[in-house]
Amino acid sequence: MNDWVSQRAARIRPSATLAVNRKAQEMRRAGLDVINLSVGEPDHDTPELIKDAAREALADGFTKYTEEAGMRELRQAICEKFRRENGIPCEPDSIVVSNGAKHSLSNLFLAILNPGDEVIVPAPYWVSYPAMIEVAGGVPVICPWTDRFEPDIDEMARLVTKRTKAILVNTPCNPTGAVFSRATMEAVAELALTHSLLCIADEIYEKLVYDGAQHISMAAIGKEIAERTVTVNGVAKTYAMTGWRIGYLTAPPEIASACARVQGQTTSAPSSISQKAALAALRAGPQVYEKMVADFTARRAFLLSSLSPRIDMVTPMGAFYFFLRFGAMPSEECARRLLEEKQIAVVPGKDFGADAYVRISFAASMDTLRKAVERMNEFAGEVV
Structure with a gap:
């Protein structure tokens, strides 16, 4: 067998967040109704004035x-x-x-x-x-x-x-x-x-x-x-x-x-x-991101008021993530079962150095979050 891959590269683990996102996309392509809460990026579009600047740069030959x-x-x-x-x-x-x-x-x-x-x-x-x-x-x-x-x-x-x-x-x-x-x-x-x-x-x-x-x-x-x-x-x-x-x-x-x-x-x-x-x-100026921050604020408030008390959490004060714990279940098992049983993609906390938790992103529409909360609360009622 050829030894072409360096020891350095061989030690690198794939990004857990990217791996979960790929799995969720594969399941969607197979026709499953997967709610993907694994992605660490805003669901909003880039503001038009920013895209206009890119178009202008292209037109100017920059x-x-x-x-x-x-x-x-x-x-x-x-x-x-x-x-x-x-x-x-x-x-x-x-x-x-x-x-x-x-x-x-x-x-x-x-x-x-x-x-x-x-x-x-x-x-x-x-x-x-x-x-x-x-x-x-x-x-x-x-x-x-x-x-x-x-x-x-x-x-x-x-x-x-x-x-x-x-x-x-x-x-x-x-x-x-x-x-x-x-x-x-x-x-x-x-x-x-x-x-x-x-x-x-x-x-x-x-x-x-x-x-x-x-x-x-x-x-x-x-x-x-x-x-x-x-x-x-x-x-x-x-x-x-x-x-x-x-x-x-x-x-x-x-x-x-x-x-x-x-x-x-x-x-x-x-x-x-x-x-x-x-x-x-x-x-x-801030006007280009204030609407997005307001949306995230509303989504966070919805999750705080709607997630089951069976789900342990520390209230997030920033970013667009919740770090959740479903009883004593190890994070990889929890993430696997949420995906397989409830079709919700989350990221295991083990990859963040905290094996008791899973990460969800609330950079998703309110309709998506409502469905996700219903499924997560149902899961918590079954396992906690």
């Missing part, structure tokens, strides 16, 4: 390479967004625009990690974090959570070793919907400063917060932590632009330069057309 870190006009707009909305100091040269926030993170790990370097990752975590760290030669070190799905700071402090390079925080959080408190963010910042660690802040869901919850950017906490924080964001979730593939980061100059070099030797810059669309999105 179809060539841009700078490897992204077109300067877009990087300037991103800087203005960070300063105005997040209180993060930055300059265009500290920005790298990539093919989605996932690509920004991948570039970052390749740019900062040496073999064996450790990154502390609070659980529950997005499924791709550990794999991306491992592909870059690093070691993900998983930190447990409190009863509100925020990181346990005392445990996090005990996990720091001489090999620790960075702490990763994702707020609002995928998969739990937790929005980390200022006290938690300040405690993580203090830990990073005490041990001279980098902070990596994934803020892709920043605009999706509810009931007065406030998103706090790590780099806005203070000058010292800003100087050792990499902030990752993008246009996918806020502007319903998942397929346009535009993410970005701001980082200390030497890290931004390293990320640009990694990107320059792998993918080069992202699509010129998508960059023009992203520029239009960032310049448009």
Whole structure:
């Protein structure tokens, strides 16, 4: 047998979210009435003014390479967004625009990690974090959570070793919907400063917060932590632009330069057309996403009022996910049975580092959610 696949690639597990989505689509093609709550993307269309900007770019022949870190006009707009909305100091040269926030993170790990370097990752975590760290030669070190799905700071402090390079925080959080408190963010910042660690802040869901919850950017906490924080964001979730593939980061100059070099030797810059669309999105103001946020707010309220009390949950304060527990059933069994018995596609919590839970997305129509609630409540009555 040919040994053509590298050990690195052989260790990579398929994305659980993508695998569940594929299975749900296969069942639909077979004629089954599958409700797919596994997908982590808005169900809304990209706003017309953003699509108009892409059409205009095409008509103008803006179809060539841009700078490897992204077109300067877009990087300037991103800087203005960070300063105005997040209180993060930055300059265009500290920005790298990539093919989605996932690509920004991948570039970052390749740019900062040496073999064996450790990154502390609070659980529950997005499924791709550990794999991306491992592909870059690093070691993900998983930190447990409190009863509100925020990181346990005392445990996090005990996990720091001489090999620790960075702490990763994702707020609002995928998969739990937790929005980390200022006290938690300040405690993580203090830990990073005490041990001279980098902070990596994934803020892709920043605009999706509810009931007065406030998103706090790590780099806005203070000058010292800003100087050792990499902030990752993008246009996918806020502007319903998942397929346009535009993410970005701001980082200390030497890290931004390293990320640009990694990107320059792998993918080069992202699509010129998508960059023009992203520029239009960032310049448009909140009116282009307020309707979507209002829809998510209503759907969240419906689920909170309608899900059976037999289903355990912590109220999500951000993003568009619920993290649910059906008694003591392991997550893979729960997800399998929900799909086979009730035709509902969910993602097992095991892949997020929390085996007692399953993740559902409420980025689906209200009619779809009503049917899903009926089936999930029926399932809970049978198994809990």
